[in-house]
Amino acid sequence: xxxxxxxxxxxxxxxxxxxxxxxTGPFRYMYWLVQSQSRRAAWGAVLGTLWTVxxxxxxxxxxHAVDDGLVAGDTGALVGWASVLLxxxxxxxxxxxxxxxxxxxxxxxxxxxxIRATVWHTSRLGASLTRRVGAGEVVTVGISDVYTxxxxxxxxxxxxxxxxxxxxxxxxxxxxxxxxxxxILAGVPLLAVAVGPFLHRIERTGGAYRAHQGRLTxxxxxxxxxxxxxxGLGGKxxxxxxxxxxxxxxxxxxxxxxxxxSWVGALSGGLPALxxxxxxxxxxxxxxxxxxxxxxxxxxxxxxxxxVVPVAFFIExxxxxxxxxxxxxxxxxLLNLPVAHNSSAPVDLxxxxxxxxxxxxxxxxxxxxxxALVAARSADAIAVVERxxxxxxxxxxxxxxxDVPVADVDRVEFRRRLVVxxxxxxxxxxxxxxxxxxxxxxxxERIRAAxxxxxxxxxxxxxxxxxxxxxxxxxxxxSGGQGQRIRLARAVYAxxxxxxAVEPTSAVDANTEAVMIDRIRxxxxxxxxxxxxxxxxxxxxxxxxxxxxxGKVAAAGTHAELLRSDPSYRDLVTRAQEDR
Numbered sequence: 375x376x377x378x379x380x381x382x383x384x385x386x387x388x389x390x391x392x393x394x395x396x397x398t399g400p401f402r403y404m405y406w407l408v409q410s411q412s413r414r415a416a417w418g419a420v421l422g423t424l425w426t427v428x429x430x431x432x433x434x435x436x437x438h439a440v441d442d443g444l445v446a447g448d449t450g451a452l453v454g455w456a457s458v459l460l461x462x463x464x465x466x467x468x469x470x471x472x473x474x475x476x477x478x479x480x481x482x483x484x485x486x487x488x489i490r491a492t493v494w495h496t497s498r499l500g501a502s503l504t505r506r507v508g509a510g511e512v513v514t515v516g517i518s519d520v521y522t523x524x525x526x527x528x529x530x531x532x533x534x535x536x537x538x539x540x541x542x543x544x545x546x547x548x549x550x551x552x553x554x555x556x557x558i559l560a561g562v563p564l565l566a567v568a569v570g571p572f573l574h575r576i577e578r579t580g581g582a583y584r585a586h587q588g589r590l591t592x593x594x595x596x597x598x599x600x601x602x603x604x605x606g607l608g609g610k611x612x613x614x615x616x617x618x619x620x621x622x623x624x625x626x627x628x629x630x631x632x633x634x635x636s637w638v639g640a641l642s643g644g645l646p647a648l649x650x651x652x653x654x655x656x657x658x659x660x661x662x663x664x665x666x667x668x669x670x671x672x673x674x675x676x677x678x679x680x681x682v683v684p685v686a687f688f689i690e691x692x693x694x695x696x697x698x699x700x701x702x703x704x705x706x707x708l709l710n711l712p713v714a715h716n717s718s719a720p721v722d723l724x725x726x727x728x729x730x731x732x733x734x735x736x737x738x739x740x741x742x743x744x745x746a747l748v749a750a751r752s753a754d755a756i757a758v759v760e761r762x763x764x765x766x767x768x769x770x771x772x773x774x775x776x777d778v779p780v781a782d783v784d785r786v787e788f789r790r791r792l793v794v795x796x797x798x799x800x801x802x803x804x805x806x807x808x809x810x811x812x813x814x815x816x817x818x819e820r821i822r823a824a825x826x827x828x829x830x831x832x833x834x835x836x837x838x839x840x841x842x843x844x845x846x847x848x849x850x851x852x853s854g855g856q857g858q859r860i861r862l863a864r865a866v867y868a869x870x871x872x873x874x875a876v877e878p879t880s881a882v883d884a885n886t887e888a889v890m891i892d893r894i895r896x897x898x899x900x901x902x903x904x905x906x907x908x909x910x911x912x913x914x915x916x917x918x919x920x921x922x923x924x925g926k927v928a929a930a931g932t933h934a935e936l937l938r939s940d941p942s943y944r945d946l947v948t949r950a951q952e953d954r
Contacts, residue, residue: 433676
């Protein structure tokens, strides 16, 4: 892990995202990966060529040892050629080690660049990502497709070396016998003809398998995320049976991919062996007829045995490229998802805490206040938060910050100064300190203050290592209320000018809720805070309550004023209190 981290650090120093032209297709994307490390790829090609051609040197040396030493009865020549053979073998061993190390670095570099490209782009997509592609697709791209594409880059080393070695051996064999050289040159095209249909079938069936795999992974992610709810509803067995049925369908797709893949594997080993047998038989007949010498027979056997390696590389490389084409297309599709951007240079975000306005609903969030959004349908209030928070490519249409259109401001600055706290927001695995600090530098005193505001200090005190205690991915080791408070603490720690919190107290009891809203009000005095809620405890402490009906502002005022003047608001709050 340490070496991987060190290599990642070196890679990211020169990392730059792929240009639009690099995302026109899977092969163009793979070219970008090679071009990004062109020197290393060129060095890998040199080492691959030297190593593969070097495999053909021992048969040549062995032929001279037989003819000049054994057949001629010259012991000195035999010892000399044996010494040369030993030296050549040692040199080739070192070349093989260097080639393998270089190709490993090329694959690692390609993997890290692809991973960073996908992380970079998904972060730009933000909350709109989940509306465009399933979580399982992103997971499969990051785990499976990235590795498959990186593996295909092996052709830059052994693949180039195989072509050169094949040509060298053919030339050497031509000096021994033009007939043998012609057989060698005709052999590989015949192998390609034999393997080609299987590669085409792998590409065709692999696309369907990969699409099914992405859908099934999405289903698995959804099941794991809702496992507690499924247990409570008694639906775990039903979902398990459904997942089993769909996974069996994936197994069927896998068999259809594995069939031609296994044939390619068998042919990559079997056809070169048959090829070797045919050439050896022909050379033995020629030696018996006196056309070539005994040493030439030994050399021919060695040359053809060496050719098994590049021929196997041809076949395996072709299989890797076919699978990489399918995987690369999935990566390219993800990286081509459009990101909302300004048609002109972004304008500066105004100083201060608003006001922030949503013309679609008519909501105007006044700066420095604790504002509560109330709606009979929670989706109406959430839609307002999404527009105010610019979550998605089309959600900020018309939304303004101090009369400046949100769609025209710099997104990075906007995300720093406005934070949306959602109960479905991801909790990444890590220590409490890192989880609460998020993208900011951790400060233990500020972290403890944020935890206290969110009434999450007791959660940390119950953990054995305090701020150093590890939280599992997704907060799976926390209860619903604990996870909600940790998420709120993270949002409070960021100290945004505007905080939009969706039902921040829905998973806690009434006493905790009252403490939470009082502390939020105190900690964010002078800053702008918006909460969606129907809780009377929260509404009573809000500076302003905005009531939504059918997604539009129906009334606004304090909780007490609305209770006296708006019967529908009074009924809504009463029903919500009875439900709690």
